[in-house]
Amino acid sequence: MREAENTTNAEQPQKWAVLGGGMLGMTIAHRLTQQGHNVTLIESRSNLGGLADAWQVGDVTWDRHYHVTLLSDLYVRELWKELGVEDEMEWVETRTGFYTDGQLYSMSNTLEFLKFPPLNLIDKFRLGGTIFWASKVKNWKKLEQIPVADWLTKLSGKRTFQKMWLPLLRAKLGECWRDTSAAFIWATIARMYAARRSGLKKEMFGYVRGGYDRVLTAFEDRLVTRGVDVQCNTAVKGIHATPEGPVVVETEQGTDVYDKVVSTLPSPVLANALPDLNAEQRALHEGIRYHGIICASVLLKKGISPYYVTNITDDGVPFTAVIEMTALVDPKQLDGNHLIYLPKYVAPDDEAFNKTDAEIEEEFLGALDRMYPQFSRDDVKAFRISRVRHVFALPTLGYSERVPPFETNVANVFAVNSSHIVNGTLNVNETVKLANDFVTEFGDKQSAALVSRAQTASSNHHAADVSLVR
Template identity: 25%
Template sequence: MGQRIAVLGAGPMGLAVAYQLARDGHQPIVFEADDRVGGMTAAFDFSGLSIERYYHFHCISDHAFLTVLDELGLADRMRWVETKMGYWYQNRLQPWGNPVALLKFRGLSLVAKFRYGLHAFLCTKRNDWRPLDNVEAKGWIRRWVGAEAWEVLWRRLFDYKFYDYTDNLSAAWIWSRIRRIGRSRYSLFREKLGYLDGGSETLLQAIKNDIETRGGEIRLKSPVSRVVIENKQVQGVEVNGQVERFDKVISTIPLPYVPRIIPDLPDDILQRFQALKNVAVVCVIAKLRKPLTENFWLNTNDPDMDIPGLVEYTNLRPLDQHIVYVPFYVPGEHPKFAEPDQVFLDKVQRYLKKINPELLDEDFIELRASRYRYAQPICDPGYLDRLPPVSLPVKGLWVADTSYYYPEDRGISESIDFGRKMALDASK
């Protein structure tokens, strides 16, 4: 007889949990506060264009993601594209992302180029992250690449992604980001990234349908206000003032919400959740009449731009209009996060026109901003050791979010993999 299991959150991890549970004969009921599934992968109507609120791409190493596509009969919807990277530095757009581009890069000495290239190459070859786990990232990078390459190629990325947290980040966490992009290359000079025909919405709806077909439920606009615990055992969840009974509860919502909805956890566990730090994001999406550049990813180092880079999405996934994502990462408590959307929209229009002076006001069809308070966990040295266990000291309760597949960065494939494993553990 299958168990009745509550799943909190309908992002990729929560959907993966419910997908696995339903396939194993259980009855998952997913509770989602939003009016749609997907979390950070959810799409919205951008004046007739269905597009994700936050950009996503896939690498050839995204095995868990590709496995689900196979299971759902979606493998033929996957598209692989040779993409390009660029670097905006000293008011100049330069190629980036391969050895020739590095050698030709203007504004960096030959020694600095060699040290930077050697570090990146060795990161892609490294498999064991444990020796880097307790190493501080900023000092680690500076020791490898030197002060010059740090200043030109790394500092602003740290400053405009992590702000006050830049001095205490895990080297293992930063290494995993370098490795993922490095391993997306199918040769030393070529990068290959993927997208799903129809975007992430294709996968989200297929998983949702599979869950429902197998007897599971997904309840939108249904935030859980409390997980009910008695005698160190889960009893159910409270939604809209009503308590529903469940055999087990699996939470995939951002960890900062956990103390709020599970206040009856032991004090030491609550303190560990409360100590975690996160960065927010304001992500501006611009719809243009003409391309900005020929690059998918563009790093930026410009004193007039408070961003580490931008993504020209239509250089990966072709669309009728040109789409550019410009993320402003900022701590949620920072005054900048409280600024109105128009401040960010105006900045983006100014930045894009500086990068491509041929862009005129009339080339901007529309700009839109999306905000996510807990977009990026801050992973300091030894991060994983300080997280509470996934299976908490409450019978029938599991808690995780994207933090738990540290040192890997947030990704759809990683969320699917972790979610399915968590479901298998909970099924025992």
């Protein structure tokens, strides 16, 4: 959607506060300014970006968490156009690996899938059929009522579920997989299919040269140029209604009054900050079950595999997958170094959050020692850990029926966060779409610049890639 720089509106601009400076909050602020509103963007951390921010690992600055752009990510690619960075994208064909039974296997094409030793021919046929069938499902709400284990076992068989699906579900969801609906796998497979070029059967993933550090610099510059008041290091303490209608936002720096407020904070955080929530909406927000992440960035002198994603099905490995970022990103972007991510998805109250950096580093590097004979700790140049307790809402049974509405019961206060992604997986493209949808519905000034393009996902009947990590 192209930016409407010269759009004129008959209505009086409103004063909005956007709480949370991640990609969701930044995009909402951007769209509101396009409609002519006055916007203040409030972020508790010292920088914008949220889960998509960048940080320094050793002497290299790159993304704090792993991100990739797909060819089918039309919403985010359109935003990159507006920010002037789409021409800086690189598109690369990637490969996928599996670590199972103590061995590393390539699973990057149909032939490799057919040779995959842990499954017999019938298992492979049923696995491929499951992925094909899921790609054709349109009624995702029906899948919300079916436990993911029941659905996958029925389609793939008990052996394939135990050998392939269950380890992947546990790696991503922990023991919460027991309460997860089949819609989770449907959304994952739908995104995987959209990642491939029609007819080429290749994974083509993209990144902006300079990573999200480059993107966020361009984004913040655009916001400031358009008059957004960006306030970092500003934690929200409370959101309070007034009899006259405006909303008071209380921060550690003081208070200010706004015509409207939209919070992108996680639902439990919003529930604490908004005392006037009624019992029904408070129960909805507090009832959202979140999953968190502990993610290590490891800077190496050399790479350890040719695979962008290595899925792990073996027990005893302390992370979800190995993301070899420099199987996608040119090492020249990192001064000739190599970067891998080791994510571990956990519940917000998991004891892993209490482990020291040294304990996690020893545990994670020990696993790399066992998995990769060519790995040497002498090659490790830097090791840094990110901990985030509220990353994504768990897609439990009947989830979409319990999602809080955008409009809270408090006049002129709105809530938009990752819990509102009900028929997709958490990624930057879905985040941008969510922001577009909210501003189109509630920004008041309906501009042609906010009409979303239809998202045409390329599809391919390729059965090998069953990665849950993107």
